[in-house]
Amino acid sequence: MTKIKLENISYVYSPGTPYEVTALNDVSVDITEGTITGIIGHTGSGKSTLVQLLNGLEKPSSGRVLVDGTDIWEKPKEISKVRFKVGLVMQYPEYQLFEETIKEDIAFGPRNMGLDEAEIEERIALASSFVGLDEELLEKSPFDLSGGQKRRAAIAGIIAMKPDVLVLDEPAAGLDPLGRDEIFKSIVKYRNETGATVVIVSHSMEDMARLCDELIVMAHSKVVMQGNCREVFSNAGELEKIGLSIPQVTKLMMLLKEKGVCVDGGVYTVKDAVSELAKLFKIDH
Amino acid sequence: MKNISFGQYYPAESIIHRLDPRTKVILAILYIVCSFVCQSAIGFTALIFSMLAIILISKIPIKTILRSIKPVIIIMVFMAFLNLFLVKGGVELTVWKITIYSKGIYTAVTSVLRVISLIIGTGIFLTYTTTPIELTDGIEQLFGFLKKIKIPVHEFAMMMTIALRFIPTLMEETDKIISAQKARGADFTNGSIVKRAKALIPILVPLFISAFRRADELAIAMECRCYRGGEGRTKLHVLRYRTRDFISMFIFIAFLAGLILINCFGVEYPFIENGWF
Numbered sequence: 001m002t003k004i005k006l007e008n009i010s011y012v013y014s015p016g017t018p019y020e021v022t023a024l025n026d027v028s029v030d031i032t033e034g035t036i037t038g039i040i041g042h043t044g045s046g047k048s049t050l051v052q053l054l055n056g057l058e059k060p061s062s063g064r065v066l067v068d069g070t071d072i073w074e075k076p077k078e079i080s081k082v083r084f085k086v087g088l089v090m091q092y093p094e095y096q097l098f099e100e101t102i103k104e105d106i107a108f109g110p111r112n113m114g115l116d117e118a119e120i121e122e123r124i125a126l127a128s129s130f131v132g133l134d135e136e137l138l139e140k141s142p143f144d145l146s147g148g149q150k151r152r153a154a155i156a157g158i159i160a161m162k163p164d165v166l167v168l169d170e171p172a173a174g175l176d177p178l179g180r181d182e183i184f185k186s187i188v189k190y191r192n193e194t195g196a197t198v199v200i201v202s203h204s205m206e207d208m209a210r211l212c213d214e215l216i217v218m219a220h221s222k223v224v225m226q227g228n229c230r231e232v233f234s235n236a237g238e239l240e241k242i243g244l245s246i247p248q249v250t251k252l253m254m255l256l257k258e259k260g261v262c263v264d265g266g267v268y269t270v271k272d273a274v275s276e277l278a279k280l281f282k283i284d285h
Numbered sequence: 286m287k288n289i290s291f292g293q294y295y296p297a298e299s300i301i302h303r304l305d306p307r308t309k310v311i312l313a314i315l316y317i318v319c320s321f322v323c324q325s326a327i328g329f330t331a332l333i334f335s336m337l338a339i340i341l342i343s344k345i346p347i348k349t350i351l352r353s354i355k356p357v358i359i360i361m362v363f364m365a366f367l368n369l370f371l372v373k374g375g376v377e378l379t380v381w382k383i384t385i386y387s388k389g390i391y392t393a394v395t396s397v398l399r400v401i402s403l404i405i406g407t408g409i410f411l412t413y414t415t416t417p418i419e420l421t422d423g424i425e426q427l428f429g430f431l432k433k434i435k436i437p438v439h440e441f442a443m444m445m446t447i448a449l450r451f452i453p454t455l456m457e458e459t460d461k462i463i464s465a466q467k468a469r470g471a472d473f474t475n476g477s478i479v480k481r482a483k484a485l486i487p488i489l490v491p492l493f494i495s496a497f498r499r500a501d502e503l504a505i506a507m508e509c510r511c512y513r514g515g516e517g518r519t520k521l522h523v524l525r526y527r528t529r530d531f532i533s534m535f536i537f538i539a540f541l542a543g544l545i546l547i548n549c550f551g552v553e554y555p556f557i558e559n560g561w562f
């Protein structure tokens with residue numbers, strides 16, 4: 001079932017000035033309920049603009065945003081309800097922490113929802129367990145945390161609102177591999193345990209291939225490809241033309257296939273590649 | 286692009302855009318003097334034409350310029366009315382029990398013209414065609430002689446430049462923080478004043494933290510490059526007067542001289558003795 005539908009969306013920054021920029025140009029996208037959808041594209045292709053339309057932070061210059069089949073801009077007064085339903089973690093979310101303790105900061109969203117204190121406590125505990133923040137960290141000031149911990153605290157601030165759709169704009173940018181894996185793990189955990197829909201923006205093909213069910217490829221303010229990983233990565237030539245790469249394993253497998261080795265060229269995770277190669281050598285691994 | 290989107294700089298390809306910023310400061314001053322020297326009808330006609338010429342040459346759309354005049358329209362109307370009803374002299378004109386004088390009409394019109402030319406002159410030379418950074422650079426050089434009497438011109442200019450450089454960055458940052466807090470359901474528009482003031486905390490705290498962080502980083506970066514103030518410092522973009530600078534200054538000086546001549550050579554300037562300006 002379609003959770004979010006974008007219909008012929010265009011978005012223009014500073015219209016009518018010399019600094020006018022068309023960030024999105026006639027974009028239509030369907031996001032299926034319960035999936036993890038990845039948005040990839042080079043810098044400036046409009047990814048961040050697109051995700052800010054999903055929860056009504058920005059209003060499209062033209063076109064409609066449908067969440068659960070209703071146009072979110074039909075009742076502009078109730079736009080904050082959409083923001084609780086579609087939780088957006090912006091890029092570098094740790095810069096938005098402002099409370100004295102991590103705990104209070106996570107409580108900011110739920111408190112704005114008007115929940116009672118008992119419920120808020122429960123949500124803090126739940127959200128911090130999802131992102132793997134220890135109890136003792138909750139009482140600390142954001143200044144005392146490491147970069148990765150701050151990032152996870154900020155994500156917990158959104159998860160605490162229990163959004164139906166969790167949208168993350170480059171959640172792993174600027175983190176070390178360990179921090180990155182921890183973040184992705186908690187995102188997958190949230191999806192698996194709540195059945196929420198997840199949208200992730202990234203330009204790491206490897207991560208996207210590993211995590212996502214569906215991919216949306218953006219270039220020059222447009223959506224150029226949409227489909228599952230296998231479909232998207234089979235267009236290696238086109239992806240390279242817009243400055244994106246395909247996962248290293250896919251590249252390797254395609255090369256092998258080209259050389260006449262009998263393997264599946266559409267494999268995009270290391271795990272699948274290993275079993276594919278094992279088949280070749282007739283070994284069990 | 287974003288580092289100049291602050292203020293009113295209007296990017297275009299015109300000779301005025303290409304002038305040395307020092308020249309533009311001088312031209313703006315000359316133009317202000319011109320508008321005050323004007324007294325006779327001939328002088329003001331010349332002033333109107335010069336304004337049109339400057340606008341045309343600068344390639345700034347009329348609409349943009351009118352927008353900059355809009356905020357002072359009320360003041361201009363107020364000034365015009367004062368002149369109209371309070372200045373006496375010349376031919377009497379009674380309409381509906383209210384007596385106005387021809388001299389009143391003249392001063393009303395000319396005082397408005399002066400204000401418009403002031404705005405257009407300073408606006409076009411100093412804000413529309415010059416980026417704030419260029420302008421500080423120009424002012425620093427132009428007033429460099431003040432260093433001799435121990436005024437830290439370079440330091441002031443550096444402070445200005447840094448402030449100007451960071452205004453758009455901080456504005457962008459503010460936008461991002463506002464969006465991030467809105468995404469968590471923050472509401473800045475409803476509720477009592479106290480509530481709305483409280484709603485600013487989630488914006489101000491991260492904004493201050495990031496401003497201090499940026500200041501720290503900038504200070505370290507400057508130290509790393511051995512910044513030690515203006516002493517013996519050379520410039521990447523050395524300002525140099527070119528032919529166009531001399532020609533434009535010459536034209537402005539000639540214009541000013543012309544206006545003064547008109548005043549001296551008894552061309553009637555009928556009602557000036559005790560106008561408001």
Ligand SMILES: Nc1ncnc2c1ncn2[C@@H]1O[C@H](COP(=O)(O)OP(=O)(O)O)[C@@H](O)[C@H]1O
Pocket residue numbers: 013014021022023041042043044045046047048049050
């Ligand atoms: N606040 C803004 N004002 C003006 N232009 C913007 C703003 N934010 C983004 N843009 C422009 O819109 C385009 C798309 O930006 P963005 O959505 O941030 O891309 P991405 O996230 O894919 O890097 C870029 O050309 C960018 O310069």
Ligand SMILES: [Mg+2]
Pocket residue numbers: 047048091169
């Ligand atoms: Mg982005």
